[in-house]
Amino acid sequence: MADKKKLTYWQLRAIRNEEKSHEAANNKIPIITNAYIRAQNYLTGEVQQIYRRYFTNGPYTEAQVEEILNTHVSPTELVTLRALAKNITDSESKKQVTDYLSALAAKERITRLEELKAKSYIAVKQVSSVEVQESTDLYTKVIQQAWNEATAEGVIGAVGKDVKLFEKGYVPQIDKETKQISILNPETGKEVTKVKAVPEKAITSFKELSGKYVKAALNTPFYGRNYSQRIWHNTDKLAERLSELFTAQQMSWMSERDMAKAISEEFGSGMANAKRLIRTEANFFHSTTKVAGWKQRGIEEYELVAVLDKRTSAICRHMDGKVFKVSEAKVGITLDPFHPHCRTTPVVHFASSEYADTRTANNPNTGKQFKIDQDKTYRDWEQIINSERKK
Template identity: 30%
Template sequence: MSDNNYWEKRAVDLEKLSQDRADVDIMHVNKLFDGAVDIVEKQIEEIFGKYARDSGISQDAALRLLNEKQTETMRRNLMITLAQCQEEIARQAILARLNAPAYAARISRLEALKDLVYSQAYMVGADAHRRLENRLIDTYSESYYRSIYDMQRRTETGFDFTKLADRDVQAAIETEWAGFNYSKRIWKNTDKLAKSLEQVITQGLMTGQSIRDMDLALEAKIDGGRYNINRVIRTEVNNCCNQGTLKSYKAAGVLRYIYLATLDLRTSSICRKLDKEVFFVSKAEQGVNFPPMHPHCRSTTMGYREDLPKERIARDPKTGKNIHVPFEMSYAQWYRKYVLEKKDVDNTKNGDNIRDIMFKASKSDVNIIRDEKAVVDAYSQLPDKVQKAMADVTFNMGQNGSSCDVKKGIINIAKGAEKEDIDHEFGHLIEERMMDPKIVEKYKKYLTEGLSDADITSEIYENDSGEKFNIYILHGDKFISEYQGRLYINSVTEAITPDGNLNTEFMWEAISELFRVYQKDKTMLNEYEIKLIEEALR
């Protein structure tokens, strides 16, 4: 393989890596689509099953059934969907249904069923929106740094480049192209799907379709919605991968780029024509001479060799010599040395570099590096007093789940952990190392005031090994999340003290969840909770 072919393959492989990771998000979204089908079909079966199976139902009979009033069950289903939904746009859409005047009385089964399919569509859209946003942030950042890395390896020299700030990455992924950005595309397709499902329900039931025919029509619409959402995910990932690369050209002073198409039987004619063409970076335009050229585009670009940095070679501040980036240096090694270890001092207080963080991992790959960056981001946003308290903490990377050993000072970081997950684990250590147990107990008493064993439910969960186990959850109006109400007990009797009160000893998530939400958005907490955390952090 020639030198140029090697670097072309590297560029194409980067886009493929981004799409491979998007496959994980698509898999999760598709599971939600399947679940939505099951929920709606089950509800239709409950309404009409005893009247008609595959034989259909007369229009008169359908009208009688549809006009029967049945609000509470349907309202409860919508409330469950609302409780599971975090995206504000989806929540507002579902709330609009719940707050409609019809729900003040009793609503017809037809309207309630339409509300159900509408909320299920928005539930899937909300999950797709959240997953895609996180994927685009990672894709943009990684394509930027990997492109810088490859350019430095091609020249075997280091050159100065700007570290990406979170606000710049967010602005980049929110930039509109072809009239929309990722968010508008997701919600546009979600609304289209929701309305088409409502139409299937109305037409199918009013014309006396059999349950089977109605199910097939719903599945066809949902398959169409699934395809559209999957297309948005793939195309937006390609766009962010290429925009991150384009940003790297500008950071490195590269003037031209080569268009690279993935050549196989699926390659479009437009991308075949553009393959190996050279364009100026300043003239790059999506859909004209820069990918994506079309939906599902897999094309990418590579910096033009003659334009690679030669004059802006960086010097080692300790030795004064030019920085040499050996060809054999792995991306993991490069990222840790030139990105993590040179993180902008603006991310820490008083301009001091953050303290050394102790990482442990069985292997070092790009996923581990991404997770280490998440730890650094979370750590750098901790108050200085907390950073000092965490100075001896070891982070075990690449674990199947996140957890904290407060006695040994070890935090296990799950693969793909988000900043919120890490903040939650920091919360366990803050409780252990920085808070008076009496104050913690007082807070738990505040949470459980007026509650009893009747407010405890048991749910079956499955761990990463497929083993099923019971989780007990205490429900109350003061909990900031369901997770905060978890009880680590084997039976309800353990949650009751001899004098008949709730035993708060097993509420291990009270402070960790409180700190997670405080770091995310403290306006979500009340004055007492904010004061509780801030007094501990002083």
């Protein structure tokens, strides 16, 4: 007989590992957030210097501000700008900054406005470099972990198929010399198949995925862009919005405090985009890698499991408990993520298994957790919570 707890363990482990990938994403967020804050503080300081040096007797007309911003700066400032770009490690971000500065160097003179915009551009690209580096590290680990899970689940799935044969009435006969089991049809007495009788070995490690496979997985487009392209796109948009702040028209009516607030809001928007991206794409890489691994190992079906709390979206409430074919998995339709910050996860589904256990649910009425049958869905949980509230 199969070990009921062992089969349940692998299904529950899949949910816990998805939670771990979310936690890993959350651990990266402070690092990326700090990069945004450093860039914001640097740029705010540079803008403050301009305000305190040139705009202390304001307000100024747009024409007066434009005249100040169009004054030329020393050519040595280009050296300073290049020095700022030295700590950018991401190759694409570095290339973008190099191209930007090369275009600036081609001009005879650089204005104070161009210098300020260049500093804002470099500051943002320093952020994108950190974001790409931290995201790459996270997603690489998520992909390897998900592949390991799929490998283990493939083994358990194969065990389940063997168990099903035994439960249907096949009588195993072991040959002591060859150490093979002959499975006989109890009705005819004829041999159905032979399998090696070897002790079950504990799964302690898995083969590391090749760099080529991981790179291909990382480059998989998610709604039109891969993760690094999305980071560059988001940071480019941030640089554009900052650039729009630094115009004579804007600075003629914005006080130093107003400008600092506007810069803070733009970086705040950038941080929100970064948090949404890293959480959502960690979910994407985890789920799509699991599906790829399942396909290789003959797993036929998977089930979607939503987090049982009030933050769960309407679509994930609807998808909770649904079973789909691995061959038909499609992100956003039958496979998570279904939306930004999605917490739903796919778990292997053993269609022939009668084994069930419990899953953990959150109780918003008491603030505590409780156990619910594993085969219960979000809708069942909601009914339990609502009926309890009415008591």
